[in-house]
Amino acid sequence: MEINFKMIAKCLFEFEDELAKELRELGALDIKKGVRHVSFVGDIGFMYKANLSLRTAISILKPVFSFKISNEEDFYNELNAYPWENLIDKDGTFAVESTVNSEIFTHSRYVVFRTKDAIVDRFRDKFQSRPNVDTDRPDCQVSVHIDRGNCEISLNSSGDPLFKRGYKTATNIAPINEVLAAGLLLKSGWTGQCDFLDPMCGSGTILIEATMIACHIPPNINREHFAFQNWEDFDQSLFEVIKDSALKKVRSFNFEIKGYDKAPSAVEKATQNIENANLSEFITVKRQDFFESIKTSERHLHMVFNPPYGVRLDVDIPAFYAKVGDTLKRSYPGTSAWFMVADLEAIKHVGLRPSRKIKLYNAKLESRLLNYQIYEGSKKAAKQ
Structure with missing residues (x-):
């Protein structure tokens, strides 16, 4: 039986309506508009389809867990306590990205460093070895979103932003995204x-x-890689079926x-x-x-x-x-x-x-x- 889960599609400011409409037309469930994002529900095949087919999405996130924070120590402890070994191989690679709107943290780069520290320290304590950081093509891309005292941790299923379609090798002085x-x-x-x-x-x-x-034509059909292709549960044959189905609509x-x-x-x-x-x-x-x-x-x-x-x-x-x-x-x-x-x-x-x-x-x-x-x-x- 296929299991549905919540996802978040990030977008540019003022394009929430267009993204919600795209998601409706693709067949997403429980669509809710936010600011610069739209949340929705679907299964793993729908996650592949969303990455391939959404024109106005910048990335598709899969939320993993969330918690409240009142200081830096809370943040580190919550992250360090999470069983990252279920998501990241101790010999694998990971990267961290963050968006921050908070008085507790004022700099997104600092949040990235503290998240890396918490994950790496857990692996060192449990396994005496640790995964490496790879910002180019990591096995797992962790996304941290802090809004005031709320922190949501997700996996970025897209990897590189979805505006990197794969066709643009030549640009002029002021190219449009x-x-x-x-x-x-x-x-x-x-x-x-x-x-x-x-x-x-x-x-x-x-x-x-x-x-x-x-x-x-699916906008990301020319892309060479999505982050979900590095995940342990990646289903290559399902991905090919989703791609073929999208191309049949051309x-x-x-x-x-x-x-x-x-x-x-x-x-x-x-x-x-x-x-x-x-x-x-x-x-x-x-x-x-x-x-x-x-x-x-x-x-x-x-x-x-x-x-x-x-x-x-x-x-x-x-x-x-x-x-x-x-x-x-x-x-x-x-x-x-x-x-x-x-x-x-x-x-x-x-x-x-x-x-x-x-x-x-x-x-x-x-x-x-x-x-x-x-x-x-x-x-x-x-x-x-």
Whole structure:
């Protein structure tokens, strides 16, 4: 009989709704939204499926135990008393990660060191030998989450964050995180039912994520490794069944997906990453300045892009965003255009009224995802 257990999928701030929806569609049970995470229930096969298929998750944690703490000594003693030998081989390897929101501990690195000490000391006392720390590919990745006086210990089943999809070998100066790109696309309502354009495609992340959504391709199918593959109870044959089942849901795509960039180096990198993702047959990338481009079809166009912010790439914000607005208005009738801005002053320079503004964060930058509906002729005429 298969046993269900609680899991926690971590996500970026403000993407809890998208992650909960993904989990519902995958078939998770008892879904509960938190801040930057969604908890759910499933069996071990579902844990494999969640790692393979969730677009907006950063990692999938399996909680092991929790306890209350009022000081550092409590923390060490609780960890040291836990039977880690049931999870970690004394000759194996482990690593520790932590997130901390507490007055007892003010530094996450210190929590990592104390956790390692407690685990290693237990092994030394019981077996006179100890597992080694391996931060690259440990047999067991321990996740410590401290929120005020509550401490939850989990195993990270993903290992490397799930935005490391496995297709991106070439990046530009300011690459967008793959999980953020997928989240923007889902927030924009992209499902693959029309033509798509990223007019400032950089190294191609948004194009690749858009194609995987349109074709129902599992986002992490190109990953070489998940942490759960090192666990003693890893079931290789079940994992293959889950993978095959996910790939059977892949569908064909009957519209165009295109990317532009004015930098030859970006076009080259995007082409390489698209090839790595085995998506060359679906995506066309060419060297093109968006401000000198026009819409090439009368069909409806869905546009999502991540313009430069003036943080890592130097741009004249007022002039740049005025040109974005002018280009959309002049050259892209029949388009739903979505893009993210981190400089909130930039919005007024676009010169168009956004139909939606969604608050987000790109790393620690407070941002807005904007939507502009560019109608054929006037908005009034379009409505009539």
